[in-house]
Amino acid sequence: MIRIVVLGTSASMPSKDRTPSCFAVKYDGVFLFDCCEGVQKQMMKHGVSFAQVKCVFLSHLHADHFLGLPGLVQSMNFSGRKEPLYVFGPAGTQKLFETVFAAKELRPHFTLRAFDVGESDKPVFDSRLFSVKAFEVEHSCTALGYSLEEKPFRKFDLEKANAHCVPRSRFSEIQAKNSLKIKNEKTGRTKTVKLDQITFVKPGKKIVYSGDTRPCKNLLKEAQDADLIIHDACFSQEHQQMAVDKKHSTAGEAAEIAKNAGAKKLLITHFSNRYDDITPLLREAQSVFPETTAAEEGMAIMV
Structure with a gap:
């Protein structure tokens, strides 16, 4: 299963209770979506190894979404990292970090691209598991x-495996060879069993991260049938005009996206610091899309 750990939930700047938005996906390594300031401390606090980070996906180049990267790289330097680190982001990302890491004091001791x-x-x-x-x-x-999409994978149908006399101890063998010769102990006859006779293809999971955004057709299209949407919910409907002006979403608008996309679950995040209590935002979203959860730092979600 894919494990998602919430590392930060606030908009624009940290507060005494919240850190700017950042999420870690733990699945054959660690993959960060945005990189809040102090990210390595959040990772240590919530059980995510920065030594296992393979990629960082930046939604945009406002400082609250990338300020953590230089500090993370320094922690990796001190830990003796040798593995490469890959950073993806919108136009300007390459130039920004070439400039930042050109400083001798900040330079990575490993390959950063x-x-x-x-x-x-x-x-x-x-990768072999997802894209x-x-x-x-x-x-x-x-x-x-x-959009993170897990690749379809085969699962064994135990009833069919038993019917074809394929024991669990030979599952890895038939996976490697795609077929096996099985001898019937009663009749003495040998038959060939193919992998697709005792397995079925299970569709992979789909997780969509909105970054900072107004509700838009592009997001709705990409979020179709998602298992989880992680969506900007900076404001309540009470401050809807502010959401329009600042190009963010309200909690209700995030819920409309999830509902119209046919998503299974919605996780709202990127809350304005004007809200000490985000319960009203959660209720607003749940009134439209009941399968909504409000992100909390340290929360782990299995998909």
């Missing part, structure tokens, strides 16, 4: 959302 990415049908990252695709969203600067 930053990439400018934009909307494309091709994934910006592709990550970027898409444009509507904010006050060039901004991206990301």
Whole structure:
């Protein structure tokens, strides 16, 4: 299963109770979506290893979303990191971090590669288990959302395996060979059993991260049938005009996206510091889309 750990939930700047938005996906490594200031402390506090971070996906280049990267790199330096680190973000990302890490005092002791990415049908990252695709969203600067899609995988149907006399002890063998010769102990006859006779293909999970955005058609399209949408909910409907002016979403608007996309679950985040209590935002979203949870730092979600 895919584990998502909430590292930060606030908008623009930290408060005494909240850290700017950041999420860690733990699945064959650690993958950060945005990189809040003090991120390595949040990771240590909430059980996420910064030694295992493989990629950082930045939604945009407002400071609250990337200020943690220089500090994270310094912690990696002190820990003796040798593995490369890949950073993806909108236009300007490569130049920004080439400039930042040109300073001798900040220079990584390992390979760090930053990439400018934009909307494309091709994934910006592709592994054996999942891929990550970027898409444009509507904010006050060039901004991206990301869709993480797990690849379909085969699962064994135990009833069919038993019917074909394939024991669990030989599952790995038939996976490697795609077929097995099985001898019937009663009749003495041998038959060939194919992998697809005793397995089925299970669709992978889909997680969509909105970054900072107004509700937009592009986000709605990419979020179709998502298992989880992590969505900007900076304001309540009471401050809807402020959301429009600042190019953010209200909690109710985030819920409308989840509802119209046919998503299974919604996680709202990026809360304005004007709200000491986010319960009203949660209720606002749940009135539209009941399967809504408000992000809290340290919260872990299994998908």
